[in-house]
Amino acid sequence: MHSAKHRLLAATDGTAHQLISHHFGSEAHGKKIYIQAGLHADEIPGMLVALTVMDKLQQIEQQGRLRCEVVLVSAANPIGLSQYVLGYGIGRFELASGRNFNRGFPLLAPQIADAVEGKLGADAEANRAVIRAAWRELLLAQQPRQTFDDMQRTLMLLSIDADIILDLHCSREATMHLYTGEAIWPDAEPLARYLGARASLLAVDSGGQSFDEAHSFTWWKLQQRFGEQFPIPRGSTAVTVEHRGQRDVTDELAQQDATAIIEYLTYCGAIDGPAAPLPPLAWPATPLAGSEQFHAPSAGILLHCVDAGAEVSVGQQIFVIVDTADGTRTSIHSRTAGIFYMRRDARYVRQGDPLGRVSGHEVIRSGNLLSA
Ligand SMILES: [Zn+2]
Structure with a gap:
């Protein structure tokens, strides 16, 4: 060497x-x-x-x-x-x-x-x-x-x-x-x-x-x-x-x-x-364009319901966001069946923040497929 x-x-x-x-x-x-x-x-x-x-x-x-x-x-x-x-x-x-x-x-x-x-x-x-x-x-x-x-x-x-x-x-x-x-x-x-x-x-x-x-x-x-x-x-x-x-x-x-x-x-x-x-x-293998990306529908405390690497099914609850003012809970469900291969490390998120991804076989996205 x-x-x-x-x-x-x-x-x-x-x-x-x-x-x-x-x-x-x-x-x-x-x-x-x-x-x-x-x-x-x-x-x-x-x-x-x-x-x-x-x-x-x-x-x-x-x-x-x-x-x-x-x-x-x-x-x-x-x-x-x-x-x-x-x-x-x-x-x-x-x-x-x-x-x-x-x-x-x-x-x-x-x-x-x-x-x-x-x-x-x-x-x-x-x-x-x-x-x-x-x-x-x-x-x-x-x-x-x-x-x-x-x-x-x-x-x-x-x-x-x-x-x-x-x-x-x-x-x-x-x-x-x-x-x-x-x-x-x-x-x-x-x-x-x-x-x-x-x-x-x-x-x-x-x-x-x-x-x-x-x-x-x-x-x-x-x-x-x-x-x-x-x-x-x-x-x-x-x-x-x-x-x-x-x-x-x-x-x-x-x-x-x-x-x-x-x-x-x-x-x-x-x-x-x-x-x-x-x-x-x-x-x-699955198309990158088939990965479902989750985004926070509101700001709040982020609770993770699924471990990274788990297989998830359609409709499965992936995240819960807890409003810090009144405790209202919002659930986020997968629309895709696949592997929950990555999630963000945040435990508080702003509205619109990316949260994680599930791989899927069907192409559902186009344009720039990578995160910033
Ligand atoms: Zn990197």
Whole structure:
């Protein structure tokens, strides 16, 4: 293993942030894995999982079992890690601009398409290499204006040539779940099995330009543009993994999740050795647009009636809101049958606040499918 430092554009005099990437294996294997955690800097479970994966990779590398190159960034957002207000860490949004660190990644499909026009042929592998080279050139040609943009660009440059891309996050209070592209679900499904994901939420374009979609949606767009003339591969299997809730930070859980990731990489042939038997899929994949989102119909004390990860039925009571002035109780029921995969950690809510989500098979939403 060796490590590299990537100094980011300084926002003000005398300050600087840097990203640290850890590198394993060799490019010679022709397969690359990219793992990052902490892009939302207040989501600590994924960072502990990434560090646990790092320990395991060091052993695997010493045993000579690595059949790929791995790039691992265990703390992908030094800006967010440094933000504190009145004693509370703010890791999801940049304080200066309000931008969500995992939204607005550059989507360069039109520019890549223009750059590779006339350079594609009958060989899918060659086309993949041509596209990756053009993508890299476009990213390198960008002149980021702010530290935020430089960080996003640096993370993209570290990952655009990876075959498997894992972005480790968590939710507020949640069961293990993941987000990925519809087209790459067959390749991501074994990961969902090893992780024991209770929900796998699929979209072509969730509208948020998240990190995983900056990869998968770009390849999907290039397939739409050129797919009838030339073979365009899926490019990468990019997955956002939600390692339960923000407080689910223990060595036991990190070991369990890191082992699942290593098993998946072994299954994919990136690590030498027999693959662990595939466990059953805990719950079928569902469209992200099928998730029912609950919002507070009034302000008040929020009582949770269902644990995260539970299967719920249509009509089941999920929340109760208690008015703080007169004690009036308002019940909120699910209109969807599925898995109650995440809920907010608040115990007092304002009118209209988001409360939680249940996965569903029927498409019921459109537009921007992700939360702010
Ligand atoms: Zn996140």
